[in-house]
Amino acid sequence: MRIIFVFLLIALLAFAAVWLSDYPGDVRLAWGGYVVETSIVVVAALALIFAVLVALLYRFWVWLKKGPGRIGAVFSSRRRDKGLEALSSGMVAIAAGDAVEARRQAIAAEKHLSGEPMTLLLAAQAAELNEDDRAARIYYDRMMQREDTEFLGLRGLINRARKENDLKKARSLTERADELRPGTPWVLKELYELALKLRDWELADHTLARMTRGKAAKGEAVKRARAVISFERALQCLNAGKAEEALPLAVLAHELDPAFVPAAVLDVKLTAELESPRKLHKLIAEAWKNAPHRDLAEAIRKTVSGEQPPDWLRRAQETVAPHNPDHVETHLMLAKAALASSDWGPARDHLMKAGGDHPPASVFRMLAELEEKANADAIAAREWILKSAIAPQDPLWICNACGRQEDVWQAHCPVCDSFDSFTWRTADRGPHAVDEIEAEIVREIGTSL
């Protein structure tokens, strides 16, 4: 078709040329002082050449318009290469902790690869390394505005908020991160730690459940953490005057960790208030077996109000002691009860057994009291008092992280704010032992979470 068309065109042009030469004519053009005279054939030829030129120019322009990158392509690919080079050098500088080089490469990357997620990340990290808080925040904010970098920006801002100890802001940012990518392990861990720090026990409970969901073996450390959280939730209910709501939480805390003394104490106290005597009796037996402790003995004593010392001694002997007869705390409980009811024989007997090889100071003090009250023997009493001065201290709740000593167990250390760091022990352990216990706990939590 094309060949036929070209052939026809040539035939038409030839015919026109012949026709024009058959009818020759002149064209005369006068403009200003110039006069141009030529034949019509030349004018027709010039018009044709002009038309062809215009057509060619138009096609060139279309070619240019269709590929704007055609000319820029060479330059932009070089820019991209430079930008990528700056990015990788910058990341290497960050890993090496070279703040100056990181900043230099971040600026280069920004110049060549502006607006790329990686460029923003490099800039933010370089700002962090240079301890330029303001710049870091600006870059994280810019990352927050882009869908593809919002999550990354959140992480940076959460770390910033944590550094500035703005826990509430950190929590709201972490909750946003959780919305964006639910169940991300670091987000859950962050949320859990923030909930603990903010004493938001419900959030802590909920988050811990999410963290451990689907895990076959729920470790002892997780159970313990849940026990402490449930205990604190029970206390919250109790403080709000809702004893009925506190009871199931205290029961749960006690069940999760039967050796957790404060939960056993609270369970006994609330069960005595709200449940049947039969249930209380069963609970006391179980609690004294797993968590014998002076606080628990006191809680059990108080379950009967207005009880006289001899009655308490008999109740302790008959209903509490048999469940853990050889424990130091059992002997201490019975010794105290016997002292209070002036039953000197059993008091001395249990004090001797409570002391073991290295009796604590309180046993010596009770022996002194015994000598004074039973035999009015001031000299013997003085001897026990002197011994108590050099005896090991009585156990206390001691923070494993900082060594703080408290009479009452607390979920958070009032000094170092460590969570669940108090253990019941004597203070005269060396710092080495404390470190060992701490390392053990960290290891345990690490493997079970």
Ligand SMILES: [Zn+2]
């Ligand atoms: Zn502490």
